[in-house]
Amino acid sequence: MRIGHAGRARACAVGSIEIRYREPLTATAVATHRGLPVATAADRISPVRILLIFLRLGLTSFGGPFAHLGYFRDEFVERRRWLDDHAYAELVALCQLLPGPASSQVGIALGLLRGGIAGAVAAWLGFTLPSAVALVLFGLVLNSMDGAAAGAWLHGLKVVTVAVIAQALWGMGNKLCPDRARASLAVAAAVVAGSIPGTLGQIGVIVAGAIVGWAWLSAAATAPHSTLPVALGKRAAVLALTAYVALLIVLPALAAQSDNYALQLLDSFYRAGALVFGGGHVVLPLLQAQVVPAGWVSNDAFLAGYGAAQAVPGPLFTFAAYLGAVSTRSPNGWVGAIIALTAIFLPGFLLVLGALPLWEGVRRHARMQHAMQGVNAAVVGLLLAALYHPVWTSAIFSAADFALAAIAFLFLVIWKVPPWLVVILCAALAGLGSL
Template sequence: MPSHTSDHSPWRIFFAFLRLGLTSFGGPVAHLGYFRQEFVIRRQWLSERGYADLVALCQFLPGPASSQVGMALGFSRAGYAGALAAWAGFTLPSALALILLAQGVAHHGERIPSGLLHGLKVVAVAVVAQAVWGMARSLCPDRLRITLMAAAACLVLLLPSAAGQAAVIVLAGLVGLVCCRVPRDGTHEPLPIAIGHRAGLLWLSAFLALLLGLPILAALLPWHALQIVDAFYRAGALVFGGGHVVLPLLQAAVVPSGWVAQDVFLAGYGAVQAVPGPLFTFAAFLGASMPEPYSGWLGGMLCLLAIFAPSFLLVAGVLPFWEGLRRSRHTQAALAGVNAAVVGLLLAALYQPVWTGAIGQAPDFGLALSAFVALVFWKWSPWLVVVASASTAWLLDAAGLMG
C-alpha cells in the first residue's frame, strides 16, 4: 500500500494535477508532454521507461489517453483516492469553465481573441517537440529502436486512424519481442499499484456490465437521465484515439436527438479549443446546454461523470494485470519496441495535427522555436511558456504581424 506522506497525499496529488489542469493547453499529445515534464523530470514519481509503459498501455485502452495516464499516476501514489484526486485536479478547471460558457456566452459566438488562441496552438508545438526530444534520447538508444521510431511515425502518417495506431503499436511490440535484448536486471521500476487481481476483475466486470446493460435499461425505462448517461458512457467506452475522435460520436448522440442545437454544438467545439485540460470535458458543455431539467450544473456534471466513468473502470481493471505482465523479460522486450513506437506516434503527431495546425508562416515558427528553447534549455515552467507565448501571439496579431 502506498504511504500517505508528502507527494503520496491525495491532496498533494490533487494540487499537482490542478496546476496542470489550469495550464496544460494543446490537446492530449501536449498533455503527455506536460505530464512527462512534471512527474518524470521534475517530481521523479516514476522513470522514463515506466512513464512510456503507462502511455503505451493507455494507447491500447479506449478513452482519453492523457486522462487515463493521469489516473494511473494517481493510483500509483495513493490508490483510489489518488486516482480520483488526479482526475479531479486535471479535469475540473476546464469542465467548470465550459459549463460557465454554456450558461453565458455559448449562444453569442466565440469571444476569445484569435491571436491568443493561435498562440496556444503554437506553444503546443514546443511542448510536443520537448516530449519527443526527451523520450527519444531515453527510449531510442540504438539503431533498431531509432528505426522503429521513424517507421512508426511514417506508418501512422500513412494510416491516420486509431486502428492504424493500434496496428503500429502491435507490430512494434512483435519486432521488439524478436529483436530487442533487455538486460536481466533491467532498469524497470514497477509502479506500486494497490489493486489486487480480484478487484481488477470486478472493475472490468463493472465496465462490461454498464456497457451492455445501460442500452437495455435506457430502452426499457423512459428516463431522460438514463438515456443521457447511456449515450455519454458509450462515447467514453467505445472511442479509440480519444480527443477529437469523440466529437463525431457526441454530435450523433446530442444533435439529432434535439438535446443540443447544432450551432450550440459548434460554438462549444470552438470554445473547448481555448481551455486547458482534456477535450472530453466538452461533455460538460453539452450537458450544461441541454434542456431542463438536466441542464446547467446538473447536466454538465452528469455528462462529465458518465463520459469519464469507463476510463476509471478500465484503468483500475487493467493495471493489476499490466504490472505482472511487464515484469517478464519477454514483455520487457516487446515493450522496448512499443516504447520506440510511442515516440514515433508522438513524432507523427508533432507534424500532424500539431505542426500543420499551428505553423503557417515565419512568425509562427519563430514563436514555436523560442518556446522550445525556453522549455528545453532555459528550463522555464510550462505554464510560464504558455502565458508568454499566448501573450506574444496576441500582441503580434494586434500589430498585424501574425494572421
C-alpha cells in the same frame, strides 16, 4: 543480535526450516524490512487525508506526466516515506505498461496501497479536480468571448501546442528510442499513422509495435527488487479486468444502436482512455479522431483547449473535461464535462485495480519487456505523426507563427521555463500581434 541474525540466514538456507521461520512473520514486519507499504489496518490512511494530500499536488504539479512522477517521488518516497525507491520504480513501471494516463495511475495506485479503493478514488479526485475545473471554466469563457478576441487567443494557443508536442517528442524520443532499431520503428510508425488516418491506424501501429518488440527487440534483464503488496485479492482484480473488457465491448455496441449523445460521449472517451499508451500527449490524435470529424468540437477549439491544458497543473487527460464542456451537442457544459472526464479515466482506474494484484508474476517475463519496448517506440511515432497533423498543419501559416513556435520550444527545452508561463506568453503575444 549477531547470533540471531546469523541464525535467520542459516534458517533461510534450509527449505524446511525456512517455512517454520517465515510463517509467523506479519505482512507489516516484512514491509518494514523492505521499506514497502502494506494496506493493513495500522497502515491505512483516511480517504479524506489522501484527498487533501493529492489536492495539493493537483494544484502545484505543473510540467506533464514525467514531472508528475518526480513530484510523487518527492512527496511519497522522500517526505512521507510511504514506500522506498525500488517499490516506487516498480509501481511506475507497471503503470507505464498499462494503457491510460501513467502519472494518474501511479497516484491511484498509491491511494489504493494506503487507503484501499476509497483511497484510490480520493487520490484520483484530488489530483484531477483542479485542472478539470480550470479547463471547463476556460471553455465556458472561450465560448462567451467575441470572435476577434477568441480568434487571437485560439491561434496563440495552437502555436504553443506545436512547441509543447515537440518538447514531449524530444524527451520521449531520447528515452524510449535510444538505438537505431527503436528509432527506425518510431519513424515507420509515424509514416503508417500518417497514411492511415483515424483510430484504426493508431491502434494498428501500437499492436504492430508490440509484435515487433516481442519478436525482435531485446531488453536488459533486470531482476525485480521488491513486491507491491495490496489488500485486494485476485478475485477483485479479475472482476475489475472483466469490467474493463466488458465496457470496451458493450459501450460501442450500445452507442451504435442509439442516438443518445450522452451514451456516445461515454463510449468515445472510454475507448480513448482504454486504448492509449504513453500518457496525455498521445491521447491527442485519439480524441481528435473521436470528436472533430463527428462535429462535436471544432478543430480550432480542440487545439486551443489542448494548448490551455498545458497552462494548468495536474494530468493532461483532464482535457477531456474541456471537450465535454464545449461540445456543440447536449449534454455539454458541466454535465458533459463530468461524463467525458469520468469516462476517460475509468479504464485506467479499472486496470490499476486489476493489475496490481497480478503484476508480480507478469513482470518477470522478459518477452513482456521486449513487447513494451516496441509499444513505446510506436508511441513516439504516433506523437511524431500528430505533431505534423493535425497540430502543425492547423497552426503554422506564416514565418511569424514558426518563429513564435520556435521561441516557445527554446523556452521549454533549453531555458526550462514552466509550460504554463510559456502558454500565457505565447497566447498574449499572438493576441497583441492581431491588434
